[in-house]
Amino acid sequence: MILLDKPLGLSSNHALQRVRRAFDARKAGHTGSLDPLATGLLPICLGEATKLSSYLLESDKHYRVTARLGYETTTGDAEGEMSRASDVDMPTGVALDTLLAGFVGPQQQIPPMYSALKVDGKPLYEYAREGQTIERAPRPITVHSVELVEAGDGRLTLDVAVSSGTYVRTLVEDIARAWGGCAHVAALRRTRVGPLGFERPMIDLEQIESAANEDPARLGNWLQPISSLIADWPRVRLDSEQTEAVLHGQRLRGDWEAGDTLVRLESDDGLLLGLGRCEIEGELRPKRLFARPQP
Missing domain, CATH: 3.30.2350.10 (Pseudouridine synthase)
Structure with missing residues (x-):
């Protein structure tokens, strides 16, 4: 994920496509558009992170x-x-x-x-x-x-x-x-989206494109882990047996709090497996899983 500082006069989709090309990413998505006359935080998800982009659309936003x-x-x-x-x-x-x-x-x-x-x-x-x-x-x-x-x-x-x-x-x-x-x-100007924008700085589009042309290795310095997208979500830590079951799409029953809540699923070593939903009946249902665990 990139925390793009969208420039004035550019549509969110245009900015998204330019970032996607700079990173040579096959998939990209953003977590809520900004008008062309607005600037500021436009989180852009690349690759596996696009599996979370639609869930961030419902996040609270901060503006000046x-x-x-x-x-x-x-x-x-x-x-x-x-x-x-x-x-x-x-x-x-x-x-x-x-x-x-x-x-x-x-x-x-x-x-x-x-x-x-x-x-x-x-x-x-x-x-x-x-x-x-x-x-x-x-x-x-x-x-x-x-x-x-x-x-x-x-x-x-x-x-x-x-x-x-x-x-x-x-x-x-x-x-x-x-x-x-x-x-x-x-x-x-948008300054925050959900948990994003508190500590990590935004990156200018010109910086990204300049690095892509002159020193592509620099691009990795600006990538944020997928887990930062849902840093404020409730967590469910799974043991190895539960992790194996979830990765095969199985529902689990456990002592976690019942409700109708989206949670981040983590393995016993703290890696992010994806999203799940704690349902009213007390079941934990896998919702969106990554191809491989993420840090």
Whole structure:
């Protein structure tokens, strides 16, 4: 896995393909796309790690977002045309802190028209480009935190932690509307995805491609172990007999906690075997296994 610092103006898929070519990997996948106008952490899984990429789509995300105040746009960011304006001043001090705190917690959010969600097999953004507005049902999200970084000169910068499926563009609009104003995203940078982004540094795409052309041996310095993708998942350590059974796809019964929980399966020497699910009936079912144990 590579912790790519996606550059501005590049789609997530374009960035993914360039990393895949640099590493000469047959398989590659990412753990949740970023808009072209967003930068920051785009974890890219290579080879066996792609077996985990879909599970990381549901991870919480952390962003630093800068909103430009005064008007909304058709896309919710700087790429769109002005759609609504307001000259209502942003609150300050305790009033602003109180307003922001009101957005923390579980809530319902209506997805924006400029999104990849599909209706009748067609992405919403295609309807939007045709001038159509489709009714969208609100979806449950959770905003874990909203922290003020800077405010003034017609801009508002926040650090936010949100659940998967949260549209930061919509969150910014809703925050401004709460004081009767308007805003859109001027800059967005993702800083964390699940357990990733705490300690390990992100790598620039230019660094990767330069190393691939000039010194391919350097590429290995930036590879992260598969286990770091699920570092915060509950672990189930198996003895040699259980490991053999799991690797043959067999379900196990044991004294681990019953529930409906995804866990990381490890051998008795600490190697990662893959993913399993502890089911309500108390069985442990292999879910996604690697071709060989991973460190």
